[in-house]
Amino acid sequence: MANTTSLGEFEQIVLLAILRLDENAYGVTILGEIAERTGRKVSPGALYTTLHRMEDKGLVTSRDGSPTRERGGRAKRFVTVTREGRHTLASAQAAYRSLMEGLDLLNEVQGARFAVRARSEMRGAYA
Amino acid sequence: MRRAGFAEWLLKRAAGAERGRAVYGDLIEMAATHSRLWFAAEYLRALIRLGWRTPVAFTCGFAAFQLLGSLMGFWLTHMPGAWRDHLLPLLASVGPALAAVTVALWIGIPFLIVRYGARDRMVHLALVLLALDTAAFLYIPWLSFACAIAAAILPVASLCSRTWRKAAIILVPVLLGGAATFACALAAIALMTQYAMQHLHPGLLIYHSPIPGIAMNGAVLIAMLAIAWGCSLMRRWMLPTAIAAGVPNA
Numbered sequence: 001m002a003n004t005t006s007l008g009e010f011e012q013i014v015l016l017a018i019l020r021l022d023e024n025a026y027g028v029t030i031l032g033e034i035a036e037r038t039g040r041k042v043s044p045g046a047l048y049t050t051l052h053r054m055e056d057k058g059l060v061t062s063r064d065g066s067p068t069r070e071r072g073g074r075a076k077r078f079v080t081v082t083r084e085g086r087h088t089l090a091s092a093q094a095a096y097r098s099l100m101e102g103l104d105l106l107n108e109v110q111g112a113r114f115a116v117r118a119r120s121e122m123r124g125a126y127a
Numbered sequence: 128m129r130r131a132g133f134a135e136w137l138l139k140r141a142a143g144a145e146r147g148r149a150v151y152g153d154l155i156e157m158a159a160t161h162s163r164l165w166f167a168a169e170y171l172r173a174l175i176r177l178g179w180r181t182p183v184a185f186t187c188g189f190a191a192f193q194l195l196g197s198l199m200g201f202w203l204t205h206m207p208g209a210w211r212d213h214l215l216p217l218l219a220s221v222g223p224a225l226a227a228v229t230v231a232l233w234i235g236i237p238f239l240i241v242r243y244g245a246r247d248r249m250v251h252l253a254l255v256l257l258a259l260d261t262a263a264f265l266y267i268p269w270l271s272f273a274c275a276i277a278a279a280i281l282p283v284a285s286l287c288s289r290t291w292r293k294a295a296i297i298l299v300p301v302l303l304g305g306a307a308t309f310a311c312a313l314a315a316i317a318l319m320t321q322y323a324m325q326h327l328h329p330g331l332l333i334y335h336s337p338i339p340g341i342a343m344n345g346a347v348l349i350a351m352l353a354i355a356w357g358c359s360l361m362r363r364w365m366l367p368t369a370i371a372a373g374v375p376n377a
Contacts, residue, residue, distance in 0.1 A: 006246070027153035044157070045173035048150050052142065052177070056243070056362060064145065070159060074152030077145070 007092045011059075013038060014050050015089045018060065018081050026065070026076040027051075051079060059085035134170060141178025150177070180242050181355070187237035188351050189344070195233045195261070202265060210268055223310070225275070229264045231305035232257045234347055235354045242358070249294040252285060256302070293365055301357040309350035316342035 007015070017033040018025040027047060034042050054060045065076040081089070100106070139147030150173055158166040236257050239250050259278035263271045285295035320342050 027150065028156050031157075043172055044150070044154060044169050045176035048142070048146070048173055049176045052146060053244075058365075062149075064149070068156075071152035071156045074148050074155070076152065077149030 007059075007088055010042075010046070011050055011054060012089060012092055013040075014047065014054070015059065015081055015085055018079050019086075019089075023078070025079045028076075030079070054085065055079075058082060059088060138170075138174055138177070141174055141181075146177075184238040184241035184355070185348075185351055187241055188234040189347065191237045192230065192234045192347050196230075199261075199264065206266065210266060224306070225260070225264055227306035227310040228302065229260050230309055230347070231302050231350060231354065232260055234351050235302060235305055238351060238354060239358070242355070247294075248291065249298050252281075252291060252294045252298055253302075256281060256298075297358065297361040297365055301354055301361055304357050305350050305354040308353035309346050312349040313342065313346035316345050 013034060014030065017030050017037070020037075021029050021033055027044060030051075031042055031044060031047055034040055034047075051060065051062075055062060059082060060079050061082050062077050062079050065078055067073045067075045135147065135151045138151050141147065142150055151170075154166060154170055154173065157169075161169075232253065236250070236253050239247070239253055243250060256278060259274045259281065263275035263278055265271060282295050282299045285291035286299075
């Protein structure tokens with residue numbers, strides 16, 4: 001059966017961050033991972049809304065960890081991507097990849113980044 | 128300390144007990160590297176983002192009930208007399224049950240759209256049921272019969288379809304529960320109102336009192352609470368439990 005659950009861009013970012021963090025995915029670490037990898041500063045409220053919506057859709061599931069002192073004795077809520085979540089994410093990514101084929105956009109972006117880096121390094125060398 | 132307790136309590140009301148506690152814990156953990164102002168701002172943003180849907184959903188449900196109810200009332204008083212006579216047996220037999228289900232749909236659908244979004248499959252199924260049920264409730268000869276039959280067949284057909292089964296398993300009991308709650312609440316409130324009128328204002332006619340309107344709105348509120356609770360419970364019950372089945376990240 002075709003998977004018809006559609007995923008927004010931010011939902012895909014959150015799912016990928018959770019997968020990257022594996023066992024240690026909870027609110028704080030997910031926000032950190034997104035900021036580190038994408039340079040986006042996401043507000044906690046936006047993340048929780050997305051996480052709760054994806055949990056209601058069955059794309060992620062959560063479990064409570066043990067309470068910690070730095071959280072005032074509150075437990076961390078670890079998030080895991082479900083099989084359905086992985087399948088939906090893979091479908092969305094495959095669709096992106098199919099649309100990107102032959103466009104060479106990634107090389108253009110990498111080339112532009114390389115040029116910017118080279119320019120700043122040259123400036124540094126002459127300064 | 129008391130202020131922190133109230134803030135956490137409020138977040139739990141907006142997001143649910145377990146989620147609210149975890150969100151508050153995350154904010155406290157992050158506050159160690161941020162200012163107090165940041166904490167206050169992010170707390171408020173989280174509270175609004177997590178909590179706006181429920182009050183808006185209830186307000187939309189009430190508004191839909193008032194609007195559709197008054198339109199339906201207008202139609203029923205102005206419809207051709209011959210149609211009414213023709214459908215009198217239907218009105219007398221399934222009328223109250225049809226009215227209760229229709230009201231459950233009227234108040235349930237705005238709630239479901241705001242709470243779960245217009246792209247949700249359960250909302251799509253509920254919208255089709257609403258159209259069929261409301262058309263049946265118009266008591267137009269043949270059209271009403273056809274729509275009532277289609278409305279009865281649709282949930283059964285959805286249960287047989289792999290795509291729509293999950294939505295139907297949640298929606299049908301929630302709607303029937305909402306309709307039953309509405310009917311019971313209305314009957315209970317009406318009985319209490321009648322008792323109060325007889326003992327408190329024996330001379331006043333019940334139709335001149337604001338109490339019937341309050342009773343109707345009270346029944347709607349109770350039915351909406353039942354729909355909200357039932358929907359949340361059923362959806363949680365229907366979620367795939369990958370971790371419980373021992374297949375995390377599988």
